[in-house]
Each structure stands twice: as structure tokens, then as C-alpha cells.
Amino acid sequence: MKYRSAVFRKKPYNDNDGGDFVKAVAEMTDYHIKHNEKYAALCLDAGFTTDMLKTEKDLEKLPFIPTLTFKRHCLFTLPEKRIPVKATSSGTGGAAGVIGFELSGLFCALKMVLKIFSYKKLFSLKPTNYVIFGYKPDKNNKTAVSKTAFGATLFAPALHRTYALTRRNGRYEADLDSVCKAIVGYCKRRHPVRFMGFPSYTYFAMKLLADKGINVKLPKGSKIMLAGGWKQYYREQVDKKEFYDTAKRVLGVDDCDIVEFYGAVEHPVSYCDCKNHNFHIPSYSRVIIRDVTTLKPLPYGRTGLVELITPMIKATPITAVMPDDLGVLYDGESCGCGIKSPYLKIIGRVGLKDIKTCAAGASELLGEIKL
Numbered sequence: 241m242k243y244r245s246a247v248f249r250k251k252p253y254n255d256n257d258g259g260d261f262v263k264a265v266a267e268m269t270d271y272h273i274k275h276n277e278k279y280a281a282l283c284l285d286a287g288f289t290t291d292m293l294k295t296e297k298d299l300e301k302l303p304f305i306p307t308l309t310f311k312r313h314c315l316f317t318l319p320e321k322r323i324p325v326k327a328t329s330s331g332t333g334g335a336a337g338v339i340g341f342e343l344s345g346l347f348c349a350l351k352m353v354l355k356i357f358s359y360k361k362l363f364s365l366k367p368t369n370y371v372i373f374g375y376k377p378d379k380n381n382k383t384a385v386s387k388t389a390f391g392a393t394l395f396a397p398a399l400h401r402t403y404a405l406t407r408r409n410g411r412y413e414a415d416l417d418s419v420c421k422a423i424v425g426y427c428k429r430r431h432p433v434r435f436m437g438f439p440s441y442t443y444f445a446m447k448l449l450a451d452k453g454i455n456v457k458l459p460k461g462s463k464i465m466l467a468g469g470w471k472q473y474y475r476e477q478v479d480k481k482e483f484y485d486t487a488k489r490v491l492g493v494d495d496c497d498i499v500e501f502y503g504a505v506e507h508p509v510s511y512c513d514c515k516n517h518n519f520h521i522p523s524y525s526r527v528i529i530r531d532v533t534t535l536k537p538l539p540y541g542r543t544g545l546v547e548l549i550t551p552m553i554k555a556t557p558i559t560a561v562m563p564d565d566l567g568v569l570y571d572g573e574s575c576g577c578g579i580k581s582p583y584l585k586i587i588g589r590v591g592l593k594d595i596k597t598c599a600a601g602a603s604e605l606l607g608e609i610k611l
């Protein structure tokens with residue numbers, strides 16, 4: 241896996257790879273074809289062989305798997321004893337997809353996260369109070385979202401963690417009143433505060449503070465980190481500008497201290513927004529937008545189905561996957577932040593009614609609390 245290693249040694253952005261990405265995808269696809277009968281059959285069916293992958297443009301020939309498939313079938317390439325981590329993509333209703341990760345793939349993921357976090361200057365040695373707008377992890381909740389939210393509290397030493405969603409009588413409840421009290425309490429101390437989690441809950445907590453007439457100033461060095469969320473944004477229709485304005489007004493946090501992440505269990509690449517809040521494609525992945533009916537690749541600026549490609553994982557054939565998102569890709573240079581790779585905007589979902597995700601689950605929960 242020498243090309244995969246080369247890809248995950250790259251800087252997150254503007255690091256010319258001299259064709260390593262395509263070679264890494266070919267190397268990984270070869271591996272899945274050799275060790276996974278179902279995947280080999282899929283490639284055979286599509287008339288695909290890895291020698292067809294020579295340039296970036298050829299990536300569009302690679303067969304992709306809709307993420308829904310992982311919710312219905314177990315598609316591991318490696319035997320289960322070599323899969324130390326299994327992550328489920330949805331924990332709050334609906335079918336859960338299971339994606340297995342092997343140690344070497346997890347190591348790539350770790351290198352990627354460290355590079356992206358240091359690029360965004362998110363490591364800190366200052367003791368920090370955390371407000372987590374997500375699920376409090378426990379032995380019954382193994383979703384990737386709760387693991388990620390907890391993991392993100394390790395990048396600056398945690399003094400205290402307050403969770404917005406806690407389990408009571410066997411089900412999760414959002415307790416934003418307690419969260420608001422914790423925020424006010426944290427602001428009386430000198431330690432920085434970090435918010436982490438679903439944008440929708442973060443927004444509703446800020447609204448609740450505003451409704452109570454409370455305006456605070458989070459201590460210097462505080463950050464708002466959003467994750468798990470484009471889907472939420474779509475469901476809840478929270479406008480980004482309104483979000484940043486509210487954060488400034490209610491918490492005294494500038495938009496440069498608000499960082500948003502995107503990632504999916506089926507495509508575990510970390511996407512982080514740039515200073516203009518666009519999601520550029522990092523060195524570790526590629527994105528193709530396809531026409532909804534013909535599935536032909538579309539140029540920049542056109543809306544279609546989103547296909548996500550990464551050579552990260554051997555345990556499950558997630559090299560090219562298609563979630564149920566609709567998106568648009570834009571020329572990176574048009575952003576103006578200095579990052580050259582294209583950026584992706586997710587603008588909706590297909591099959592909203594029949595596909596239940598954690599986003600839908602979260603909005604059901606929101607419906608149960610009075611705001």
C-alpha cells in the first residue's frame with residue numbers, strides 16, 4: 241500500500257501529488273477485487289479493470305457503491321478478526337450501515353485528522369471546558385457521531401464536558417436549559433470554551449440564550465466546532481449567515497473561530513471549512529458530481545448526485561461511494577482563500593421521505609422539546 245501511504249503523507253491542501261492519488265485508488269481497488277468476491281463481481285459486471293485508471297479523469301470509470309447498500313449488506317473485504325473497529329452510520333432510527341476499519345486504515349485516518357487539525361490550529365494545551373451538542377456516549381450508543389464528538393474533546397485538555405443529549409429512561413433527550421446554564425457558568429471562568437457537535441442544537445441553544453435576554457462573551461481562545469451537519473442544515477433550514485451573526489451577538493464569537501467539519505462513516509475523510517466557510521476537497525479524496533438521471537459526470541456549477549472517492553480503507557470497499565446527497569462542485573480558485581482544490585456544497589438530499597438518517601432522528605428529538 242505504498243501509494244496509499246504517499247497520499248496520507250500529503251499536506252491537506254495545495255500539495256501536488258504527481259499522480260499518487262490515482263495510483264493509490266488503483267492499488268486499493270486491486271486489493272478489494274482480489275479479496276472480496278462480491279466487489280470483484282461488481283467490477284466485472286461494470287466491465288471495470290484497474291488498468292483503466294491512469295489519470296484523474298479515469299476515476300469516473302470506477303464503479304461506486306450507494307451508501308444505502310452498506311445498510312443492507314455486509315461487504316467486508318477482510319475477515320472480522322482483522323477489523324478492530326466497526327462504526328455504524330446511523331444510531332437514531334432507520335437501518336444502520338456497518339463499516340469495518342482495519343488498523344492500517346485507522347492509522348491513515350489518524351494522520352489525516354492530525355494534519356487537518358494542525359492546519360486549522362485546533363490543538364491547544366490550555367485546559368478547556370466543553371459543551372457537546374451531541375449524544376453522551378455510553379455502552380448502548382456506538383454511533384460514529386458520538387465517538388467523533390467525544391474524540392474532538394481530546395485536542396485540548398478537557399476540564400469539564402456538558403452534553404446536550406443525555407439518556408433518560410432509555411431514550412435520548414435534549415436538555416438545552418442545562419446547557420445554557422453551563423455556558424453562563426463557563427463564561428465566568430477564564431478557561432476557553434469549545435462547542436462541538438450538531439449545528440442545529442448549537443443554534444437552538446444560542447436562540448434560547450437570546451430569548452432569555454442573555455448575551456455572554458465566551459473567554460478568549462474559545463471556538464465553536466460544528467460537525468455531523470450539512471444534512472441538519474438542510475432539514476432545519478438554518479442559514480449560515482444567520483448562524484454566524486447569532487454567535488457573534490449572543491456569545492461574542494467571531495466567525496473565524498467557528499469551524500465546521502463534514503465526514504461520513506462510509507467516507508471517513510475529514511472535510512473542514514476554509515476561512516470563507518467553503519468545503520474544499522483535501523488531498524485524501526476526490527469528488528465527482530453526477531447527473532441524476534444519466535449518472536454522467538457534470539462540470540463545475542451543476543447540481544447532481546455526489547460521489548466520494550478515497551483510497552483509505554482495506555476492510556470495506558468504500559473506495560468510491562455515493563451517499564443520498566445532492567451537491568455542486570465549484571472551482572477552488574473562485575473561493576479566494578488560497579486553497580486551489582474544488583469545493584463542495586451539499587444542497588439537498590434524494591429520497592428524503594424513505595431514507596431515515598441521524599439527521600431525521602435529530603429533528604424528531606428537536607420536535608419533542610419546547611423552544
Ligand SMILES: [Zn+2]
Pocket residue numbers: 514515516517518520575576577578579
Ligand atoms: Zn476557500
